[in-house]
Amino acid sequence: MRLLDRAGVLLSTKGAGALSLRRLAADVGTSTTAVYSLFGGKPALVRELFVEAFHRFGSHLRAVPRTDDPGEDLIQLGLAYRRSALADPHLYPVMFTNTVPGFEPDEQVGQEALAALTPLIEAVRAGIAAGVFPDVPATMVVMSCWGLAHGMVSLELNGYVPEELDPDAAYERVLRANLAGWRVPA
Amino acid sequence: MRLLDRAGVLLSTKGAGALSLRRLAADVGTSTTAVYSLFGGKPALVRELFVEAFHRFGSHLRAVPRTDDPGEDLIQLGLAYRRSALADPHLYPVMFTNTVPGFEPDEQVGQEALAALTPLIEAVRAGIAAGVFPDVPATMVVMSCWGLAHGMVSLELNGYVPEELDPDAAYERVLRANLAGWRVPA
DNA sequence: AGGGTATCGTAACAGTGTTACAGCGGTAGC
DNA sequence: GCTACCGCTGTAACACTGTTACGATACCCT
Numbered sequence: 382m383r384l385l386d387r388a389g390v391l392l393s394t395k396g397a398g399a400l401s402l403r404r405l406a407a408d409v410g411t412s413t414t415a416v417y418s419l420f421g422g423k424p425a426l427v428r429e430l431f432v433e434a435f436h437r438f439g440s441h442l443r444a445v446p447r448t449d450d451p452g453e454d455l456i457q458l459g460l461a462y463r464r465s466a467l468a469d470p471h472l473y474p475v476m477f478t479n480t481v482p483g484f485e486p487d488e489q490v491g492q493e494a495l496a497a498l499t500p501l502i503e504a505v506r507a508g509i510a511a512g513v514f515p516d517v518p519a520t521m522v523v524m525s526c527w528g529l530a531h532g533m534v535s536l537e538l539n540g541y542v543p544e545e546l547d548p549d550a551a552y553e554r555v556l557r558a559n560l561a562g563w564r565v566p567a
Numbered sequence: 568m569r570l571l572d573r574a575g576v577l578l579s580t581k582g583a584g585a586l587s588l589r590r591l592a593a594d595v596g597t598s599t600t601a602v603y604s605l606f607g608g609k610p611a612l613v614r615e616l617f618v619e620a621f622h623r624f625g626s627h628l629r630a631v632p633r634t635d636d637p638g639e640d641l642i643q644l645g646l647a648y649r650r651s652a653l654a655d656p657h658l659y660p661v662m663f664t665n666t667v668p669g670f671e672p673d674e675q676v677g678q679e680a681l682a683a684l685t686p687l688i689e690a691v692r693a694g695i696a697a698g699v700f701p702d703v704p705a706t707m708v709v710m711s712c713w714g715l716a717h718g719m720v721s722l723e724l725n726g727y728v729p730e731e732l733d734p735d736a737a738y739e740r741v742l743r744a745n746l747a748g749w750r751v752p753a
Numbered sequence: 754a755g756g757g758t759a760t761c762g763t764a765a766c767a768g769t770g771t772t773a774c775a776g777c778g779g780t781a782g783c
Numbered sequence: 784g785c786t787a788c789c790g791c792t793g794t795a796a797c798a799c800t801g802t803t804a805c806g807a808t809a810c811c812c813t
Contacts, residue, residue, distance in 0.1 A: 524741060540677075774793105777790105
């Protein structure tokens with residue numbers, strides 16, 4: 382589907398504001414009606430981009446190997462999280478902050494989007510089972526890691542990281558500090 | 568300025584998509600041209616809302632008292648951060664994620680917006696001076712606390728917090744864990 | 754070969770931000 | 784008191800957006 386590809390490129394380069402149906406149709410060489418017969422409108426097209434973005438996102442996360450050290454696995458997952466976001470920055474807000482006006486993820490697509498976080502959940506569960514994390518609901522420390530990664534990446538994408546900080550090193554340092562706070566003292 | 572007030576209400580209730588100049592002008596009883604002679608366009612009006620939002624945000628943060636326990640101060644600041652965001656949720660994305668298409672915070676307004684984080688910076692500096700935090704750049708642990716708070720709040724606002732978690736309790740727990748990870752062991 | 758369905762193009766409608774133009778008001782200078 | 788000016792306002796238009804009704808086309812299946 383050339384429309385979807387072109388829409389992804391257009392959104393990744395020019396941003397959400399430049400994603401207009403006429404522009405899109407003109408680039409591909411068709412008319413705006415094609416979008417309606419193939420997808421059903423602009424929100425439906427963005428929905429397709431949404432699941433595509435989460436597929437790539439899930440691939441990045443599934444690519445980090447699972448070791449016998451759940452803590453280090455979580456760190457690596459956090460680094461992969463940021464790499465995925467920085468790979469195409471304009472796709473990130475489509476997933477987690479509503480950038481395109483008409484589109485909001487419905488219940489179904491939202492659930493299968495969260496499936497991309499499975500490696501994170503499993504690492505946390507393994508950590509709790511191994512006793513390196515306290516006996517709290519796994520979703521809580523998942524939200525902790527996810528929230529920190531999302532917040533840091535989101536702030537970085539919006540240009541809120543101070544210049545005196547090396548983004549790579551600071552991000553990893555922050556991740557490790559957060560995780561250290563969850564470790565139950567041996 | 569009734570236009571600004573009405574714009575704030577409209578944005579806080581109906582969201583960014585409903586903030587149209589014609590709608591706004593009709594509600595106040597004037598014409599769209601008023602926005603151009605008074606502000607200079609829609610982005611300029613949103614800019615005004617941006618600084619207004621940061622003023623309120625700064626007030627929430629300045630309202631938490633400073634004690635001799637920098638760690639606890641940071642927790643209270645984090646709680647105030649979330650309270651401020653939940654007070655009018657639609658104003659939060661205006662500050663930290665670009666919701667309104669035409670508007671992006673320029674350098675000047677972005678700098679004075681960050682001034683709202685002053686209490687956070689001071690608490691971190693006090694913590695480093697007191698030896699409860701390690702001797703790292705203050706901006707790093709600031710970014711850590713800010714990133715976590717922003718990420719958690721952002722995810723909550725987008726409906727990504729699992730139902731089995733009590734949002735209030737989980738948020739505070741996550742904040743405390745993160746801060747514990749920064750504490751240098753006595 | 755014929756019929757049905759999916760897709761596409763043209764044109765229009767409603768809505769948006771923006772701007773040129775004209776009119777009104779008040780205010781400063783003489 | 785008159786006049787000229789300047790800020791503010793409304794009307795109307797332009798260019799753009801998403802959306803849809805209507806025909807026409809092409810393709811696939813029977």
